[in-house]
Amino acid sequence: MNDPFTSPTPRNTATTSTGDDALRHRLHASVAASPDLLAYLDSLTSTAVEALSSPGQEVFCGVTLIRARKATTVASSSDRARRMDEVQYKFGDGPCLTAAQEEREIYISDIEDLAATSKYRAAMEDHGVHSVLATPILLPATSYSALNLYSTEPQAFTAAARRLARTFATHASGPLKLALTVADLADTGADLQAAMESRRTVDTAVGFIMSQNNCTRDQAIATLRQTASTRRITLRDLAESIVTKATNATDVTDRHLS
Structure with a gap:
């Protein structure tokens, strides 16, 4: 896919504050409470929706996890979010895959800004999605992940919303590393x-x-x-x-x- 995705932030950066402690604790606690990796990712998407939605502005969330010699793992906050993610896997390319693999933020403020011939644009419009934000969750070695956020409104993710998404991704990185370690030990x-x-x-x-x-x-x-x-x-x-x-x-x- 050759759509001109925008990427104002080359890597995931965020500052922490006392108000983030509860979110950080919740993300760590959910690792222990989840029976397996997929359950943790499901919990992660639910927490992201709660943290990143605003009154009158609900977002749909998915998480993509790519590991060496493993099938790509996808968790979604809802069936609608799952369908959004499936569009990208169908084409083998898209904002969330690019954000995960290149470890950079991808923001499409308005789907209509993409080329009229874009298959991705057409698919998103068919599902009523008008803006997409994909934020990388940084992981070590050969594992890659991204938080995928969708909205039915154009220009849905303001600069403040994108900062919040980056903060969330930063806090999610440590617990996800732990969940991956536990999953790898179970696989072994x-x-x-x-x-x-x-x-x-x-x-x-x-x-x-x-x-x-x-x-x-x-x-x-x-x-x-x-x-x-x-x-x-x-x-x-x-x-x-x-x-x-x-x-x-x-x-x-x-x-x-x-």
């Missing part, structure tokens, strides 16, 4: 558990082959690997098949003997 634990289960399955299959063929462990492993290669399936899948068949055969034998 799940991967280790899966690896252990796979190892146990292969060991059981090797034992069945040794018993059936009266061979050594090394010979059984070699047979298992050769068969998996010939059939073009993974070692674990073949092992599971062997264990299942052997277990079923044992069950039949036991029933006949009982």
Whole structure:
């Protein structure tokens, strides 16, 4: 997409004050209260809507999270916000993706300022959205995130509103880093558990082959690997098949003997 997005702020900057303490505490507390990363992101969008909406001026909020070797994660404050975000993912480009990946604020004060031929403009107009603000949430290494704000009114995000969005994004950065660390540890634990289960399955299959063929462990492993290669399936899948068949055969034998 070649639309001329404006970006008055190259990086996310904000000053803190005593009045921000409650928001900072709430964002940190929601990490502990959320069962997983997506739940935390959902909580983040809800808090953003409360903090950034004003009387007579409701905003719709989404959060984009991009991690290396992980699917892009999206959380939305409402179905309407979700549909707005989906427009960008459909095109593979847009304010929130640019803000996240380039770590700079993107503000479209009026959708009508975009080229008349812009597909993004047409899609936003179809949904009744007239202004978009995407503010990066800075993260370390290969993770990127952005707060995506939409309004049905043009010129909806004043300079003060954009400062508030940057402050919110700054406060959200630390808790989101913590939530990512917790999620990565959970993923590592799940991967280790899966690896252990796979190892146990292969060991059981090797034992069945040794018993059936009266061979050594090394010979059984070699047979298992050769068969998996010939059939073009993974070692674990073949092992599971062997264990299942052997277990079923044992069950039949036991029933006949009982």
